[in-house]
Amino acid sequence: MSAQRNDAGNAAVRTTVEKSHEVLHIENEKGVSMTEEDRKRLLLKMDLHILPTLILLYLLSFIDRANIGNAKIEGLADDLNLTGNQYNVVLSTFFVTYIIFEIPSNYVLERYFKSRPSWWLGIITTIWGAVMTLHGIVHNYGEITAVRLIMGAFEAGLFPGAILYMNNWYSKYELATRFSLFYVGSALSGAFSGLLAFAFAKLNGVACVAGWRWIFILEGILTVLAGVLTFFILPDTPEHATRWLSEDQRKYLRIRKDLQNGGTEADPVAHRFSWGLLWTVITDWQFYIMAFNFWSNNIPTYGLKFTLPQILKNMGYENETAQLLTMPPYIAGAISAYCFGRLSDKFKRRSFFLIIPQTLLIVAYAVLTPLSPHVKNNIGACYFAIVLACIGLYPINPGSSSWISNNLASPNKRALGIAYMTSLTNLGGLGSSYIFIDSEAPGYPTGFGTSLAFAIGGVIASVLLDIIYIRINKKRDEISRIEVMEKYSMEELAELGDRSPLFRYTL
Template sequence: MGLRGDADAVSVTSIDKDVEKVDQIEIYNRNKYARIGLTDEDADFYTNYPEDARKKLFKKIDFRLVPVLAVLYLFAHIDRANIGNAKIEGMVEDLGMTGIQYNIALSIFFVPYIILEVPSNILLKKFKRPSTYIGILVLCWGTIMTLTGIVKNFTGLMICRVLLGIPEAGFFPGAVYLITSWYPQRQVQTRLALFYCASALSGAFSGLLAFAIAKMDGMGGLAGWAWIFVLEGMVTVLIGVACFFVMPDTPALSGKWLTPDEQKYLLIQNIIKNNGTEKHEKGDKFKWTYLKDLVTDYKIYLQAWILFTASVCAYGLKFTMPSITKSMGFTSSQAQLMTIPPYVAGAISAVGMSKLSDRYQRRFPFIFGQMLIVLVGFCILLPLAPNIKHQIAACYIAVVLICIGQYPTNPAGSAWISGNLAGEQKRAMGIALNICLGNSGGIVGSYIFLDSEKKIGYPTGFGIGLAFAAATLVSSIILELSYMRINKKREQFSEDEIRREYTDEQLMRLGDKSPLFRYKL
């Protein structure tokens, strides 16, 4: 009896300690949420929200948001890169283009595209319904793409490429911002990958569509390459119209398909994710301090470098892929079809690697590993491409490897920076600035594959791709070490010490500069 009594006493004591521990955790969570402006009722609602209801909620968002953005991004990339398909169908000859005029036509698109990305995301915040703004953008670029099919000379093509870059500038940063606004950080990269894999699939679809559309050569007095622009542009216009009706806006404006509890959960989620900073962002007023913080932060440039190098490789290869496959000895039609498998492999890789990255909540190891694969691909191509007709298998595998490595890099980089910026306005501007700087790689990518080097295996293109892949490995290591150093420095001080030094409002205003904030690695 004595032993049993002692055992019962120990059991009761253990239970009491467990209850006390749970109470302490609940008190800590209440205090944590209270510091960012949540009431006890909201904190209880969020922490006790049923797991099955949460999963159901994000499945609904997956069904509503991601497919719409993916389709829009698919056609955004088809419309900007189908010029590569048009090239091997006779566009250059018909427009009387010589020298590097084709490369100029590629690069001129990126001038307005880069300049307008940050202002566009600022403007997006002014719209009550993002679907209205994005729908207008899609209609505009679809119309411009359609008109590209009737140009008669190099000047007309240049005008269309410049105009195309204006509305397309706003879509990608806006879409990334929307995804980060709907999902918790631990789920962002997978959704970005599902959306971004449309970029890879655009290459596959573009080749397939070009293969079919080019057979319309001569119909209506238009060449086959012209029909590529006209028909693909008209489809984009139709999709732009649909965008006004099917694209979700914000949780607060989605009462038709979200329950009140689901809307409440998402609104609280955003408050927590942004560390309560939006409660101190009065209205949607633009704050220059956020932009100043971003442009003076070296980490932003290291992040942007990752996207920059990915853009150099992605655009350089996408604009030139049909020419590369044609140089293997295939006909124009066969070359269009041969571009499909590498892009499909890239799309599968983007989704698969992103799922793993979200599961383990790590970004650096995956970016580093992906760029290693890209490096291997260029290492194979650089020496073998001059004799590509006799090294078809090895060179084609190398192209596939590059796509497998480069396409997961963009969602990984975007997820990494979005998780390391706190505050709605700052995150919107930071994402846009990062993409803006990153997409400037498209200008470089437009010039690295020169027609004059086609017969000698594009040594400049493959050599520069190799160099940029290696540089990305170095920059990603520097960025990771920087984040680790800052986190370690912040961990030297306890939360109590920090709160004695700063008020709650100061900590919230500091956002990711708060000593309580920890960078994602």
């Protein structure tokens, strides 16, 4: 396929970014001396400066949105007199503002904080952490609903902002591994959430405050501290990283970013929002098929995070044991996310490393669905299925994120497209708040059945996207470079982005 791309004008430049020896050859011609070992050391240096902060922020974001499940079994629902489906409504209100504010947040980041992304990520983290502490002083259904609406608005910017941020540092086939490491924060949040809830709930009665309130207050304070630290420890851009990047390293990163974006430095005006750009994103067919990949992760993940402590209690475990038993499945999920991400980058194939974990997810829910009504008689099989579900769940989101990022050619479309994709994704989070219904315990046929259906839908979406991308690439290979250049100017090709006949979709 590389040979075909080398016959395709700008696609040849893009291919050089995908193969390290070609990158080094072109960039050496531009005055940058960088061996393969130098490149690996540079990537390690970037990883150590960038990823720990992002992982911490994402870990805290998932703890802060899912700890309500831990608080529930410590008495939240009883103390707030939540009845009927009010608990499910409280869960879903977070996603209303979370969905609405994702695109505006990425616009603010790209428009006003492009050179200082640490400021924007630090600001929103500090604010949602402060709002998290307010959960500890609510007294009724209306108050906790309002607090979660506010928290969703500020937390909305983290995921799309972090994905956009990493696109500005890493090249195409470095992203899946880094997205996976970033998403490890989500998996570990399940483990840490149970551990922190176990510890903080022991403060029950201290200062006449209930244990579930201490969970929110102390985890909110931890988030505020992390947000403040982000201002100081998260590097902004290679140009600002003069303390730990040499001049040659900064030049190398700038050149390869320009090459990947089409061979020239991007026009700053092109990054600004326009209604035409929004229309291009909204009418792009690939978002709507890719959404099923994200939903195959998103809907089962949130359903499981919100309900896992209760599922473990249904097995007969006490509160403390149930909180601790939430840890092993999420640790297994974190390891799985990293391994599949590495394999996806190594083999430069996204679809295969989505279909495999989605298949594991199908097996897990095929076990849980029939056995969970009699969970106390099938504890071993059900717990194994929960672990297997986490192994299948956590590679899907980073794999899907890297796939859609790879296939959005222009930086401006990528900025808006990532936020739009995340908004579509979190429509699933809104729905997942209602699939595990207390009255259906312990079998939860709606929850497990819905999760199984979306896992199957994810496999179908991955296969369908792979087939469509292959057909489009083959069709574009039939057009010669001369024919393309006779029909379009370079400016028109750049404006077409991934719809350009020179662009080849990543499979």
